[in-house]
Amino acid sequence: MEEAPVDLFQNYNLVAIVAFAITGVLAAAPRTQSVVALIILGVVSAVGGGTMRDIVLGTKVFWIADFTYIWLAVAGSLAGFLAIELFKRWKSLLLYLDALGAALFAVESINKSVGLGANPGVGVMMGLITAIGGGVLRDLLVDRPTLLVQRDLYATPIVLGSLAYVALLYFGIDRDVSAAIAIVLIFGIRSAAIHWNLVVPDWLHVPESPVKDPSS
Amino acid sequence: MEEAPVDLFQNYNLVAIVAFAITGVLAAAPRTQSVVALIILGVVSAVGGGTMRDIVLGTKVFWIADFTYIWLAVAGSLAGFLAIELFKRWKSLLLYLDALGAALFAVESINKSVGLGANPGVGVMMGLITAIGGGVLRDLLVDRPTLLVQRDLYATPIVLGSLAYVALLYFGIDRDVSAAIAIVLIFGIRSAAIHWNLVVPDWLHVPESPVKDPSS
Amino acid sequence: MEEAPVDLFQNYNLVAIVAFAITGVLAAAPRTQSVVALIILGVVSAVGGGTMRDIVLGTKVFWIADFTYIWLAVAGSLAGFLAIELFKRWKSLLLYLDALGAALFAVESINKSVGLGANPGVGVMMGLITAIGGGVLRDLLVDRPTLLVQRDLYATPIVLGSLAYVALLYFGIDRDVSAAIAIVLIFGIRSAAIHWNLVVPDWLHVPESPVKDPSS
Numbered sequence: 001m002e003e004a005p006v007d008l009f010q011n012y013n014l015v016a017i018v019a020f021a022i023t024g025v026l027a028a029a030p031r032t033q034s035v036v037a038l039i040i041l042g043v044v045s046a047v048g049g050g051t052m053r054d055i056v057l058g059t060k061v062f063w064i065a066d067f068t069y070i071w072l073a074v075a076g077s078l079a080g081f082l083a084i085e086l087f088k089r090w091k092s093l094l095l096y097l098d099a100l101g102a103a104l105f106a107v108e109s110i111n112k113s114v115g116l117g118a119n120p121g122v123g124v125m126m127g128l129i130t131a132i133g134g135g136v137l138r139d140l141l142v143d144r145p146t147l148l149v150q151r152d153l154y155a156t157p158i159v160l161g162s163l164a165y166v167a168l169l170y171f172g173i174d175r176d177v178s179a180a181i182a183i184v185l186i187f188g189i190r191s192a193a194i195h196w197n198l199v200v201p202d203w204l205h206v207p208e209s210p211v212k213d214p215s216s
Numbered sequence: 217m218e219e220a221p222v223d224l225f226q227n228y229n230l231v232a233i234v235a236f237a238i239t240g241v242l243a244a245a246p247r248t249q250s251v252v253a254l255i256i257l258g259v260v261s262a263v264g265g266g267t268m269r270d271i272v273l274g275t276k277v278f279w280i281a282d283f284t285y286i287w288l289a290v291a292g293s294l295a296g297f298l299a300i301e302l303f304k305r306w307k308s309l310l311l312y313l314d315a316l317g318a319a320l321f322a323v324e325s326i327n328k329s330v331g332l333g334a335n336p337g338v339g340v341m342m343g344l345i346t347a348i349g350g351g352v353l354r355d356l357l358v359d360r361p362t363l364l365v366q367r368d369l370y371a372t373p374i375v376l377g378s379l380a381y382v383a384l385l386y387f388g389i390d391r392d393v394s395a396a397i398a399i400v401l402i403f404g405i406r407s408a409a410i411h412w413n414l415v416v417p418d419w420l421h422v423p424e425s426p427v428k429d430p431s432s
Numbered sequence: 433m434e435e436a437p438v439d440l441f442q443n444y445n446l447v448a449i450v451a452f453a454i455t456g457v458l459a460a461a462p463r464t465q466s467v468v469a470l471i472i473l474g475v476v477s478a479v480g481g482g483t484m485r486d487i488v489l490g491t492k493v494f495w496i497a498d499f500t501y502i503w504l505a506v507a508g509s510l511a512g513f514l515a516i517e518l519f520k521r522w523k524s525l526l527l528y529l530d531a532l533g534a535a536l537f538a539v540e541s542i543n544k545s546v547g548l549g550a551n552p553g554v555g556v557m558m559g560l561i562t563a564i565g566g567g568v569l570r571d572l573l574v575d576r577p578t579l580l581v582q583r584d585l586y587a588t589p590i591v592l593g594s595l596a597y598v599a600l601l602y603f604g605i606d607r608d609v610s611a612a613i614a615i616v617l618i619f620g621i622r623s624a625a626i627h628w629n630l631v632v633p634d635w636l637h638v639p640e641s642p643v644k645d646p647s648s
Binding site for chain 3: 031032033037041051063064067070140141142
């Protein structure tokens with residue numbers, strides 16, 4: 001029973017990487033010309049967030065430790081490219097897959113950070129970096145506005161679920177139970193946002209352009 | 217007296233982080249929809265440059281060593297958000313605060329780099345990365361042109377002040393005196409640029425589009 | 433004879449850094465206002481890719497180990513700026529210089545990665561990161577579409593040549609011979625693409641916008 005969670009979370013990670021490679025390719029495709037560039041962008045979407053996490057944590061980058069992750073990301077990207085027409089009809093399925101990937105990445109990264117001795121706050125930061133880093137990097141590379149400027153609820157569920165996860169761990173709740181709650185929370189809020197097309201509530205909405213250009 | 221400069225520079229750093237969080241939020245607000253995204257962008261503005269510096273130097277990222285910096289950045293970002301209407305009227309004050317933050321970050325980073333055994337040239341690079349890195353990252357994330365493409369004097373005072381600082385240290389001038397001169401120099405040139413709306417002088421101005429696209 | 437390849441590859445690296453500084457300045461100039469910003473962008477173009485490689489590999493950043501690289505990049509950037517009018521007429525020469533730089537960077541990075549004990553797949557990733565990283569970073573900073581969204585053959589020759597190089601090494605071919613073949617391959621395909629204005633062939637071309645926005 002001691003070993004199980006590790007395997008479980010590694011599997012989580014694998015699912016998240018394939019999911020992000022597929023959605024990454026689909027998001028990048030409208031702005032990309034070449035299949036080689038598209039595969040690169042799928043791989044960046046899939047492993048970019050985790051790479052940033054490992055660099056900031058100062059630990060060995062996960063796909064240098066085990067290159068299988070890159071093969072998985074390449075396979076997911078190729079699958080995404082080959083099945084573009086198919087996925088076109090499954091667009092909402094993809095959004096849910098992406099939400100699941102983000103939830104799994106966040107929980108897995110908090111586990112990795114805390115396992116390396118980082119404090120829970122650092123864990124939350126790493127969960128967020130891993131879950132949104134790859135997508136943000138891909139958007140920058142294809143000149144799309146990043147998710148940080150969209151009124152969509154994307155970062156919010158990840159922050160809430162990550163905070164809940166470290167709080168549950170702090171109160172001594174079993175790690176697997178806490179992880180399951182956090183994943184359900186992140187995936188649930190994000191899914192609700194997708195399903196009901198929820199946006200940032202007005203009281204949390206940033207008021208109209210307060211200043212044009214404060215730092216330049 | 218041996219300990220004083222360290223404390224002094226740590227305080228400098230704290231002031232710079234709060235200043236950058238506030239100006240970061242104000243700069244990002246016109247393009248951001250959600251408060252969660254806004255706080256993230258404020259934190260990125262405040263700690264992004266120092267994070268890049270520590271990663272390039274290969275040393276432990278400062279906010280992993282001491283998470284207080286993140287709390288400060290979050291507090292500064294929240295203050296910036298809550299007081300948006302107030303800061304609107306204080307726009308020029310903010311610009312000076314930002315200039316002060318950049319000066320403090322540059323000097324503190326040169327101290328950190330040289331303290332880690334890096335040569336003075338590396339120190340100047342780190343001063344520049346720390347002082348402009350967070351703002352550049354924030355601008356990329358909200359799809360604003362970065363300060364490197366504006367005709368505003370922003371990077372120039374930092375480069376000049378950083379070069380002056382390592383030169384003064386090289387000639388054996390006392391570290392506190394050298395730091396004070398460098399801070400006054402960076403803050404002074406930048407403030408003059410803000411006050412008189414100075415831009416790049418014509419003889420340093422890049423001539424009209426020499427080539428359209430040399431590398432593609 | 434044992435030492436020769438090392439010197440040779442270091443010379444390769446120096447040529448590549450100067451080439452990328454010059455083409456970086458030329459690419460950035462139409463969008464930059466200040467000479468200081470232009471030099472910064474030339475330096476980023478020249479050393480950005482190698483910096484990313486070293487950070488991902490977890491090894492000491494090459495220009496911190498030897499600051500001469502930065503002086504070279506600054507000198508190349510200044511030369512590029514001073515000779516803008518001249519280079520205007522030599523635009524196609526610059527493209528070939530850039531192609532040569534990319535080929536040298538890719539081979540040198542694979543050598544460095546494999547020398548540090550990384551597997552050949554990691555070597556290919558590092559070759560790609562080093563060869564395109566600096567240019568991609570520069571394009572992001574000046575708000576130009578990155579090479580990953582252009583129909584130009586840029587990443588493809590690097591990936592092919594890098595794969596060929598690790599395959600030749602795997603089959604026990606002499607390192608200098610393999611390197612020469614890889615450099616000729618990358619430079620040759622890229623040069624052919626420049627000369628005949630080759631773009632991504634249709635069967636490798638990404639079909640029209642399959643989905644608008646799969647992940648947001």
